[in-house]
Amino acid sequence: MSLLIILVSLIILDQASHLTITNAIKVSDITQLGKTAVGFSLLAFSTSLPELSVAFIAAFTGEAAVSIGNVLGSNIVNISLIVGLAALIMGLRRPRKVNVIPSFAKEELGSLHFGLFISSIIPLSLLYIVEASWLVGLILILIFVFYTYQLSKIRIPPEQGTSVSEDEKKRLKRYILFTFLGVIGVVSSAYFLVNSAVAVAESVGVPSPLIGATIIAFGTSLPELTLDLRSFLKGHPALALGDIVGSSFINITLILGITLFVPVLFGTPLTMNMLVFQNLVIFSLIINLFFWYFLSMGRLSWKEGAIFLFIYLLFLATTLGAIQPSQQAP
Numbered sequence: 001m002s003l004l005i006i007l008v009s010l011i012i013l014d015q016a017s018h019l020t021i022t023n024a025i026k027v028s029d030i031t032q033l034g035k036t037a038v039g040f041s042l043l044a045f046s047t048s049l050p051e052l053s054v055a056f057i058a059a060f061t062g063e064a065a066v067s068i069g070n071v072l073g074s075n076i077v078n079i080s081l082i083v084g085l086a087a088l089i090m091g092l093r094r095p096r097k098v099n100v101i102p103s104f105a106k107e108e109l110g111s112l113h114f115g116l117f118i119s120s121i122i123p124l125s126l127l128y129i130v131e132a133s134w135l136v137g138l139i140l141i142l143i144f145v146f147y148t149y150q151l152s153k154i155r156i157p158p159e160q161g162t163s164v165s166e167d168e169k170k171r172l173k174r175y176i177l178f179t180f181l182g183v184i185g186v187v188s189s190a191y192f193l194v195n196s197a198v199a200v201a202e203s204v205g206v207p208s209p210l211i212g213a214t215i216i217a218f219g220t221s222l223p224e225l226t227l228d229l230r231s232f233l234k235g236h237p238a239l240a241l242g243d244i245v246g247s248s249f250i251n252i253t254l255i256l257g258i259t260l261f262v263p264v265l266f267g268t269p270l271t272m273n274m275l276v277f278q279n280l281v282i283f284s285l286i287i288n289l290f291f292w293y294f295l296s297m298g299r300l301s302w303k304e305g306a307i308f309l310f311i312y313l314l315f316l317a318t319t320l321g322a323i324q325p326s327q328q329a330p
Contacts, residue, residue, distance in 0.1 A: 002196040002203075009189040009196065016185025019178060020046075021231055024239060026175040036108035037151055039231075039242025040115065040249070042176075046183035047223040047243060048250045050191070055255045059262035064270055067259040071251040072280035075119060076315055077221040078244050079287045083300070084308030085225075086232040086240065091302025093233075111151060112241060112295055115249035118143065120288040122252050123281040126274040133271045137260025144253035186223045241295075248288075283315045 020043070028038040051067075051074055058067035122140065126132050224247055231240035263270050274281075290307065294300050 002199040005192055005196040009192045012185055012189040016182045016189060018182075018230065020182030020186060020227055021234060021236065021239065023175045023178040023182060025236060027172065027179060028239070030169050030172050030175070035236060035238040036111060036242035039239040039244075040111055040246030041148060041151060042179060043183070043227065043239065043243040044246025044250050046180065047186070047227060048247050048255065049183075049187050050223065051251055051255050052258070055259045056262070058259055060266075062263070062268065062270070064259050064263070064272055065276065068256065068272065068274075068277060069280065071256050071259070072123065072277055072284055074221050075248045075251055075284050076280065076287055076312070078224050078247055079291050080308045080312035080315065082221070082225050082228050082244060083241075083291065084305045084312060086229055086237075087300050087305025088302050088309065089229070090232060091305060108238065108242075109295070112245045113292065114147070115245040116288050116292050116295075118147075119245075119248040119252045120285050120292075122256075123274075123277075123284055127278060127281055130273060130275060131271045132260055132274055134261050134264035134269050137257040137262075137264075140253045140257030141261060144250065144257065147249075147253075183223070183227075186226055279318060283311070283318075287311055 024038055024043055025035065027042065028035045031038075051070055054070050055067045058064050126136070129136075224243060228240035228243055231237065231243070260270070260272065287308070290304075290311070294304050
């Protein structure tokens with residue numbers, strides 16, 4: 001039964017991602033927000049729903065460490081694995097087209113750089129202050145609200161946009177609705193896919209810590225992986241890059257903020273020692289710096305993709321290496 005659910009989930013995942021991307025492109029054209037901005041806001045918020053649900057559950061159960069680890073781990077997966085795979089696959093499919101980074105408008109590139117900056121500086125700052133409290137969480141939520149509002153006011157110049165008929169403009173609400181429905185399909189199918197994969201892994205005797213570090217961590221990034229790989233392959237890299245960087249920004253601001261702030265509303269304030277997550281922060285910072293450099297150079301070929309995948313494998317090896325001693329402990 002689990003294998004059957006995995007098969008059905010994969011089919012729904014494929015169709016739902018197609019529905020999402022098709023309608024998100026329509027929203028971008030009509031609103032003139034640009035594909036990067038739509039990916040940064042609409043898609044990124046939607047594909048971050050698994051991390052958001054983990055954050056709320058952690059806030060109610062007192063397992064904030066799980067949510068923080070999930071946020072940082074997802075950011076590493078989003079950039080190193082997804083961008084790495086996309087660049088490598090595109091390089092193999094189109095050997096002559098070595099670069100998958102489009103020519104961004106100034107405002108769109110600025111959004112990506114700002115998202116990477118926030119995703120890097122906040123975890124580094126939390127390591128410096130060591131202890132993160134509810135006040136830090138409130139500040140992170142405010143950063144998310146402020147920048148999202150600023151981003152909503154940016155429009156790409158009409159000459160750089162796509163001409164849209166009046167009939168198409170009247171269907172904007174419909175396209176937004178179908179975008180959300182597509183994302184719900186992606187997230188739901190990913191949920192059943194991960195649960196079934198866990199059931200199969202447990203049935204063959206895979207240890208729980210190994211399942212958590214691989215299947216669960218990978219599973220919360222499955223919506224981004226599905227949507228963004230398809231976006232790259234369908235010729236919409238700006239949408240994919242906007243979603244990837246936007247998800248990292250939302251994870252570090254809104255979701256991390258909720259994890260730290262919500263417990264104080266229920267009279268159980270927490271203070272988290274961020275040194276516990278030092279390894280995750282270091283890997284996240286390294287990946288963000290590489291990505292920043294590649295974006296600034298306007299180059300992302302199969303070689304850069306191979307670098308990202310190597311970093312991801314290194315991260316996976318160190319994570320699993322840290323699990324093994326605790327697993328062997330009595």
